[in-house]
Amino acid sequence: MKAAVLTQYRSDLEIRHLPDPEPGPTDAVVEVEACGVCRSDWHFWQEDWTWLQLGLELPRVPGHEFGGTVLEVGSEVQGVKPGDKVSATFHLACGDCDYCNSGRGNLCYAYGFIGFHHDGGYGQRVRVPMADFNLVKLPEEVNAPTAAALGCRYMTAYHGLVDQAAIQPGEWVAVYGIGGLGMAAVQIASALGAQVVAVSRTREKLEGALAEGAHSTVQANGNTAEAVKEATGGGAHVTVDCLGTSATLLPAVLSLRKGGRHLHLGLTGKEDQGMVSLPVDAMVLQELRFLGSVGCPKTSYPGLLSMVADETLKPNRLVERTAAVEEVNDILSSMSDFGTVGMHVITEW
DSSP states (O other), X not given: OEEEEBOSTTSOOEEEEOOOOOOOTTOEEEEEEEEEEOHHHHHHHTTOOGGGTOOOOSSBOOOOOEEEEEEEXXXXXXXXXXXXXXXXXXXXXXSSSHHHHTTXXXXXXXXXXXXXXXXXXXXXXXXXXXXXXXXXXXXXXXXXXXXXXXXXXXXHHHIIIIIISOOOTTOEEEEEOOSHHHHXXXXXXXXXXXXXXXXXXXXXXXXXXXXXXXXXXXXXXXXXXXXXXXXXXSOEEEEEESSOSHHHHHHHHHTEEEEEEEEEOOOOOTTTTTOOOOOHHHHHHTTOEEEEOOSOOGGGHHHHHHHHHTTSSOGGXXXXXXXXXXXXXXXXXXXXXXXXXXXXXXXXX
């Protein structure tokens, strides 16, 4: 099979022809029809997150946002069969621990992350461990490119907004960081009936957020928190950090109203290395809540997929560009300067 392979950090991925993967007893092999290029891929390419013990064993085929067709299954697989249209959770669970049995398989990590600990969707075929639990069957209305757009950004935003922050109609929601994840958060929060304020340094991204349902925008500057408070009539009920840096976290927390809740979706980079300062006195005196959120448990996929199937959510609107696998290096390089708007999806090998 043809694949883009990371052989050295911060260097171009190599286009190689690799042996096709074979399934173990509980695995499935999926023919990849589309795979997103995510900022998480960029972080690993930059050798970030080593402080989380998430370093890669190179060479590695990245890609954790994919949709495709099941080609082959192991002898013990019962829930999927060849020909099924599927996507996968990027967090690979065991299916039988306390987390998995309580509907929180996104916290299991038994098999790590696909595209990081296992070769992923930048290749034409991908092996998915514990396929019965980690593959997600797609409804007829959701094709592979749409599934790739859902793969990390929509599922992460959906779980965070619906399950963790419990967004309510009419609430003010300020979304910080308007990339692919931020755009998904804007679209989902708006669909849930929230009044969304999009916050970014880039005017083009703010205009895109308005097109996806944002009520208003704030261009980030030295007075960002005050500008959000003014736009929301006293502060947001919920703030969402989709970038994860100290430059976005602090103003996000400071722009909450009393009793507000902060939803954190992005992970930090080398400058912060997971350690950021918080205004804890203000958080105590205002009873602010800090909510972490990762991925999306499989139990939440029916709600997400139903909103996509009936076009309440439209991930394809956020696909800025489809590309051949040979173009992945250009896409990753543009991410270094925050030059991408929306999502980029590999559809050709």
